[in-house]
Amino acid sequence: MRGLAKRYGDVQAVGGIDLDISPGEVFAILGPNGAGKSTTVEILEGYRKRDAGEVSVLGVDPGRPTREWRSRVGVVLQTANDMTEATVRETVRHFAGYYPDAEDPDAVIEQVGLTEKAGKRVRELSGGQRRRVDVALGVIGRPELLFLDEPTTGFDPEARRRFWDLIQGLAHRGTTIVLTTHYLDEAEALADRVAVIAKGRIVAEGEPATLGGRATAKATVRWAGGSLETDTPTRAVRELSERFDGEVPELTVTRPSLEDVYLGLIGD
Numbered sequence: 001m002r003g004l005a006k007r008y009g010d011v012q013a014v015g016g017i018d019l020d021i022s023p024g025e026v027f028a029i030l031g032p033n034g035a036g037k038s039t040t041v042e043i044l045e046g047y048r049k050r051d052a053g054e055v056s057v058l059g060v061d062p063g064r065p066t067r068e069w070r071s072r073v074g075v076v077l078q079t080a081n082d083m084t085e086a087t088v089r090e091t092v093r094h095f096a097g098y099y100p101d102a103e104d105p106d107a108v109i110e111q112v113g114l115t116e117k118a119g120k121r122v123r124e125l126s127g128g129q130r131r132r133v134d135v136a137l138g139v140i141g142r143p144e145l146l147f148l149d150e151p152t153t154g155f156d157p158e159a160r161r162r163f164w165d166l167i168q169g170l171a172h173r174g175t176t177i178v179l180t181t182h183y184l185d186e187a188e189a190l191a192d193r194v195a196v197i198a199k200g201r202i203v204a205e206g207e208p209a210t211l212g213g214r215a216t217a218k219a220t221v222r223w224a225g226g227s228l229e230t231d232t233p234t235r236a237v238r239e240l241s242e243r244f245d246g247e248v249p250e251l252t253v254t255r256p257s258l259e260d261v262y263l264g265l266i267g268d
């Protein structure tokens, strides 16, 4: 996308975004509430009209989506699916019918950890379980490109890990994945690259490990009774080891976390 922009009345939700996402990449879009993440993703999904800019998604302008294009794109929206009387299995089977080469519904239900709930009505599931149904519906059509808008909000820790495995499996099979998330550990675990958006603009872009100069930032060495910041932590640890004549009590060496860098970038 080039120069992507969208305004709602007085609010410039997206203020000129340039971004290239390569086939097979897992790309995370980070940013505070109201930064413009969902608006950007919804434009790419073909669910929202842009005001300006050039966008191509799998070679198609999402402003003019075709049926064939839609079947190649999987979408997990932020809003949960409507709560019908149908069971989990019926819902997933129903959606499988829309796609030419759908996955096996029971296998997908297993992947999202809902096998035990397959015969339950979606309406009767917990919020996190319903979210897993949304994820199942997003992947059932074997999409080439999958959009996930805050996919794990409401998941318990085990469900999040299981979801990460699912995404890593899809990425392994070559699915391109674009996700928004507020969980920086999620971005770090899944994403090849991330972009941080604030007030409708990209403020940083890169690999999670190197974002915002993270890899070259000073390390903090801490031990029982002291701490220091240094460019040469190995030397510092060696000196400490001599000072303590062996083991340094409660020794840790850390660099800024993705969260530290992120909070610096968005100005908190």
Ligand SMILES: Nc1ncnc2c1ncn2[C@@H]1O[C@H](COP(=O)(O)OP(=O)(O)OP(=O)(O)O)[C@@H](O)[C@H]1O
Pocket (backbone or CB within 6 Å): 008, 011, 012, 013, 031, 032, 033, 034, 035, 036, 037, 038, 039, 040
């Ligand atoms: N349909 C709409 N009508 C008017 N304003 C909107 C609409 N949708 C979003 N906005 C505004 O546009 C801005 C960007 O919203 P958007 O939902 O894209 O942010 P976001 O980064 O996805 O936020 P969150 O992390 O809270 O989901 C916000 O100021 C929001 O209030």
